[in-house]
Amino acid sequence: MKDNSTVYSWMPPSGISNIYFIRKRKRLFVIYRERLVKMPFPRGRKPSASIPKHHANVPGMENQEDAFHVKRSPSSPQGAPKKRSAFVDITNANKIQASNHTKKEKSTKKIQKSSTVAVKNEANLKKSNSLRSEGQPELVNSPKLVKSPVQEPKASPSEEPAKDQPWQVPEEFDIDKEHRGDCCMTSEYAKEVFDYLKCREEKFVLQDYMHTQPDLNKDMRGILVDWMVEVQENFELNHETLYLAVKLTDHYLSSIVALRESLQLIGSTSMLIASKFEERSPPCIDDFLYICDDAYKREEMIAMEVNILQTLKFDISIPVPYLFLRRYAKCVRANMETLTLARYACELSLLEVELVPERASRLASACLLLALTMKSLGGWTPILEFHTGYTLSELGPLVRKLHSIVACPSDDKLKAVRSKYSHNVFFEVAKIPVVDIQKLEEALK
Template sequence: MPVPRGSKPTGSKPLRPGKVVRVENARPEKEESCQAKRSPSSPQGAPKKRSAFGDITNAGLGKKDTVKAGSRKAQKSSAALGVLKNNEINLKKSTRKTPPAEAPAEPNVVPKNSPVPEAPAPAQVLAVEDIDKEQLDDPYASAEYAKEIFSYMKEREEKFLLPNYMEKQYDISRDMRAILVDWMVEVQENFELNHETLYLAVKLVDHYLVEVVSMRDKLQLIGSTAILIASKFEERCPPCVDDFLYICDDAYKREELIAMETSILRTLKFDINIPIPYRFLRRFAKCAHASMETLTLARFICEMTLQEYDYVQESASKLAASCLLLALKMKSLGSWSPTLEYYSGYRAQELHSLVKRLNFLLTYQHDDKLKAVRTKYSHRVFFEVAKSVPMDMMKLELALKS
């Protein structure tokens, strides 16, 4: 195992020639203190490096005081330093006057019987659980960097916020976009692609339409090309170009698909690592210790929003947190815990309005033409979560307040 940076190796160092080191004179209490202090980030439990703090320990201060005291005695014993004696007398007189000046600082001392202000801090720290500690031994989980990775993804959300781009698309409507996304869900199922590929492809379509005004006859070409790009980014074995030409029923030529791929990448400046709610949802479900059925229900709610243009402007992390909170309420699994608040960065009150909108989407907004998502999550592989009964709006209001 590699030795952590900043820690001393536990093995013995080679001695310099001509220099004798007596190990038996080492103080046992120092050895016990060194063995008791372990670095929490080191898997070997190597002792902390304390040499950098040797000059500010109490022992070091004591040595300096003795040296100063010895120099003062030498100055007092010298007859030629009479002026220094007068300075010492003046210094003693000034030090006698200093205690009254420090007296007003005494009320700041906390009495022994009132440790109340310090009580909430330990309770708040203990309520947050370290969700990555169980996977520290898994080299594929990257648990050491998980928190930093998701913090970085949340920072990147501000760069990829979508405006209301339908105002300038005179030949494309919201319904056309919903039909396209419904078709993209079917493509994801037919090719057995990852869900991350689907979410990223929809994001690529939206960000491309922000910059480019397109015609309706090119909309399916944009969607299929977006899936091709997302597959190259997410999949181990992405489908080839001929596969996408086939699913488009040969409506486009190979040159058109490659040209559209080049256009999308150049328009987005090849920055396609866009944060998607699916990754945040998996992370937040881990914080809640949610079962696979609860997580699948939250995924179904989140995937339903892909077709709805009204949710395009929502950030990925907030949408994922709201979908999980609604799934927890539908399963009667409690409220937003401090661990979820810490890792998501959202309080429960910040999610209430979006949760109500999501429940309204499940309850009332049904389109017979757009049934790919509901059909997909009605299968027993997905626990038939699409058949779950949505919550009554009044009951949801009471559940969010509790």
């Protein structure tokens, strides 16, 4: 301001955000520049000619004439903007009564108006009838006032007595009843959530794609997944991040032809995308470039991220077996050691390209059944069959495949998963003796 003795404060009208003024949209500023109001300074405060801190770095705000001042109240502390409530004070009985009285007056006026219109319509009808009786022709398609009999309002389908809905869980199979009222557990619709995830996984069913990759083989993919397990452990990422990253890698490789030189770039970029999707504080690109030993440039990883997202059409919310495994373990109240043993078998399955076509819910069910058999905690119960939707005969071949993977791995060089679950944090479940094949067959009968 040129005149330091006078300060002009500009307040945007209702519905106009300050961001328009910061961006200096000339048209908007010209329209509302006349709303400058002459505001006195609070007592004991001198006019400041400096630019506010939150506008100091905004381009085009270097001059004093471009800076605007927020309207301040003298009663507020340190001249801060006056606080206001975001919602109407619903505890004020006087305001409620006044609003109710106003609504009643409006409704009364509407009723009077509608009755007046009805009287006028009846008068017009009598007039038209008298004209027709005098010999005037009747107008074609002329509107007629027909009094319809008053009918009782029919009950809507939602108001009909509730029948047995297909999603209602029998009381003996209700595993969420102990969490009723806990908003964090969402027990009221937990069953529907997992039913939706199970239906959604049908969209992401893959086939063995290695025959379409002339420069890759299953051993290279196993090495990549083993490295991704180490990355997840070093960065202390969630297990869902690892499973989602492997899924993203498989879906991308099933859609394009990749070279072996770019395989690690694909895996690390998939970890970056999955971290952004699952983690609260994901690692940055520089962390993944460092973990790749600077084999790739920053621009290459950004370009690969764009390619993966565009190839998958940005649909990366893929159901993973880790989610189903926690849900199914809750059905039998499995302890943490049994659940960790099932997770160990499930994480070993990520290394096998033959298990890529398996659905996440079916893989989780088979891993849990194998863990229950190894811990001698019983077989496949009716409550598990209800929540998973799989019978014992449907899980038999997959359980036998997982048993062979846990008993004798296909590649001894891939040790990341075994060393990870040999730690006492994971109850050293990798050191638990594998169940005998005869005992397993008896459990599968």
